[in-house]
Amino acid sequence: MDAYKKAISLLKDSTSFYTIAVNMAGEYFYVSQNYDDNFRVNFDTLLGKPFYSTLHEDDIKICEEVGAQCFAEPDKLFPATLRKHDGNGGYVITQWEIKAIMNENGQPEGVFCIGYNITKFMNTEEELLSARSEIEAANGKLSEIGFMQSHMVRKPVANIIGLIALLNTTQLNANAKNIAKMLDQSAKELDVMIKLMTDKTSDGN
Structure with a gap:
């Protein structure tokens, strides 16, 4: 449990990375300022809000599946690519590393996640694929x-x-x-x- 607290302390002021923690009820119990600023949209803060409030509805299942993997193997990090509401009717594509938070008795308390924005990278990849298709045509x-x-x-x-x-x-x-x-x-x-x-x-x- 101390490891994720150290990560929070290290990255709390980062403008490149997002750090969040979600409890077993599916609610945020920690959000970094960078994450809150970018994804709270219609909320004053995301603290206490359901994790799915920021997500594309099709990506909720991904979180549930990755969460189950985390609790099955709590010593491992698991990746996830998730779309987040950008507040303008579109989505930001984000990449995450997710790990289970376990208490001193080995019981799960939630998940800790570190993420970053990969929208530009994905858009560039799509443009390259489109250009390749045009060349082939x-x-x-x-x-x-x-x-x-x-x-x-x-x-x-x-x-x-x-x-x-x-x-x-x-x-x-x-x-x-x-x-x-x-x-x-x-x-x-x-x-x-x-x-x-x-x-x-x-x-x-």
């Missing part, structure tokens, strides 16, 4: 474009080149031969460009 579209260029666009170009070659085997006047030559050159240049673009989209993956 873009790569998928590039592959699709490459396939279309390789199979759907080059085929008619190849047909045009073939038709020009066939045309050149027939009797053409000088003007028609010149036109056929220019068409052949343009079609071959277009084929090379399409191949280069296809290779580029393939390299992008």
Whole structure:
């Protein structure tokens, strides 16, 4: 029991960490000033208030499950990620280490918790995941474009080149031969460009 009191004394003025203690009735019997300032919302103080008053309703069960683990193994710390009301209709994401408080007779008196705000970290992680999804989607579209260029666009170009070659085997006047030559050159240049673009989209993956 003395260990958690030492932790309270050490961190009571911390502006980075939150320290709280909850009794067996599920009420706060200690809250650090930093925690009270950030999460009391509509209360003057959280002292004596139910622990779930600060929580997202879906996270109450997490606290109950972790609390049971703490009492089953009172010498261990157990982690929990919990969403707390921010007072503006949203939530602050917090990370906690939780430990059972036992009296001199080995009976549970509550839990002691040390936590901190990880909202920025989680938001950054979500942004990175979103960016990765966008990149993967873009790569998928590039592959699709490459396939279309390789199979759907080059085929008619190849047909045009073939038709020009066939045309050149027939009797053409000088003007028609010149036109056929220019068409052949343009079609071959277009084929090379399409191949280069296809290779580029393939390299992008």
